[in-house]
Amino acid sequence: MIPYGRQSLDQADIDAVMAVLQSDWLTQGPAIERFEQAMARRCQAGHAVAVCNATAALHIACLAAGLGPGDRLWTTPNTFLASANCGRYCGAQVDFVDIDPLTWNLDAVALAAKLEKAERNGTLPKVLVAVAFSGQSCDMREIARLSERYGFTVIEDASHAVGASYAGRPVGCGEFADMTVFSFHPVKIITSAEGGMVLTNRPELAQHLQRLRSHGMTRDAEQMSEPSHGPWYYQQVELGFNYRITDLQAALGLSQLNKLEGFIARRRELASRYNRLLNGLPLTLPGLQPEAESAWHLYVVRLRLDEISLDHRQVFEGLRAAGIGVNLHYIPVHLQPYYCDLGFAQGDYPQAERYYAEAISLPMFPSLSDEEQEYVVGQLQRLLEE
Structure with missing residues (x-):
């Protein structure tokens, strides 16, 4: 059977994972930061936060955007469930914008019309998840313009689009989106077996994403409510999750990124x-x-x-x-x-x-x-x- 998609692995990938298995760090170690930094450089982004999968990435991106009960998230109906479910995880209402008959991506013309109506009705979205279906971005220039006009946060779900570009710049650079999400599932462009990442140019969002992926914890004294008790000390400053990626996955992802x-x-x-x-x-x-x-x-x-x-x-x-x-x-x-x-x-x-x-x-x-x-x-x- 010829599959519709398949990972492409070689000896370099195996060696990268073996090196981690033989190291002192299987999780929460240096391979994760190396993967994040390499992806940020490749995409010309300020910050990258790696997590266990792209669904987790979408969830914490929505939370970092302040999405919650009483808010609205809009996305395309032509996507995987996670692009909509991430809004429901936050307690928000979810709505959809129909697709462009040419590109099969979210239709920016339909979006503009729906936003105009929503402004009159008091039902504007707080977050728009713009999905780069099949590997190409939506009309992100127009979406960014509309986000400035109507005040919503743009999350580009670029799970299909690692290595793609828009307006001459890498997808993930942050010029047209507040946050960009990538997937590293085996059938995607590169794989870490399972894995995801959020890229952003806003340091406060990156800091928030880092807390959310690890139980809402921090060891940063500037984020704590009182002085540190000592080198062992941490605080949980909000409700977070265990969405951490492992060093094994990060090493594989970094090796794949090289190809x-x-x-x-x-x-x-x-x-x-x-x-x-x-x-x-x-x-x-x-x-x-x-x-x-x-x-x-x-x-x-x-x-x-x-x-x-x-x-x-x-x-x-x-x-x-x-x-x-x-x-x-x-x-x-x-x-x-x-x-x-x-x-x-x-x-x-x-x-x-x-x-x-x-x-x-x-x-x-x-x-x-x-x-x-x-x-x-x-x-x-x-x-x-x-």
Whole structure:
């Protein structure tokens, strides 16, 4: 089976993890800070805070933004559940903005219209989670402009976009978002097995994120309510969590980061080949945001169902039967039973729903060979021509 995504590990990665296993620090040690500093440098960001996964990163980013009961978080319905759930973890209401029919990202035009209405109704969001779906950023310049106009915090969920760029700068630099979240799950651009990170240019946010990932504790005398009792002393100054990443994970992540440029180059080569090989088939290929350079975590096509005889499920299952592990990213979040119980329903976000009825994620990972890719295209063409 050719999977839709797969980690790319080599001996250098194994050696990096082995070095930690043979060291004095398995967790809360120096490998974590080295990983954070390297990622901050790569993204031209002021601060990076590594955590156990990207869901945890989204959660503490929302808390650092002051999100709580009575507040509102908006995001896209075309995303993984965590982009919305992080708001619910904080006790906030969650709402959605429909997607751009070209890029399948959150639609900045729809966002502007919804914000204008929300201002009149007194229902403006406190946080917007702008998801860089498939590896390319939303229209972050316009989103940043709207955040200044309406006063909300922008968290870019760039779980798909490590190594991507926007407006000529690395995603994560903080020019258009208050905080940026990365994921290091095995199918993502680089992996730490499990892991996530929040990047920000605001030192007070970084300090808050560091406390939140480790039980709300501090050893910094300036953050304490009284003088230190001695070298052993710490204080819990707020309610936090055990969201710490281990040194084993951080060492793997840092080793993977050293190969990021090669991973991105191959993903872009594969995307270009898909564009060429699939041209002329009854498919809608990915649209590009003008200022974005995608990291191509996913390569998604949409079936032109009115031009083929098979339905969506038949094409999907036909590819699976041919040994191709296609996937579907994503089921619209507002159609999940949990969110339907909160009042959302079919028809609320028609662009996202139409996308879901047509989308298939094709295999995309650096070790995918040209021959495997050509097989994927050939099998898809066969099904579309039946």
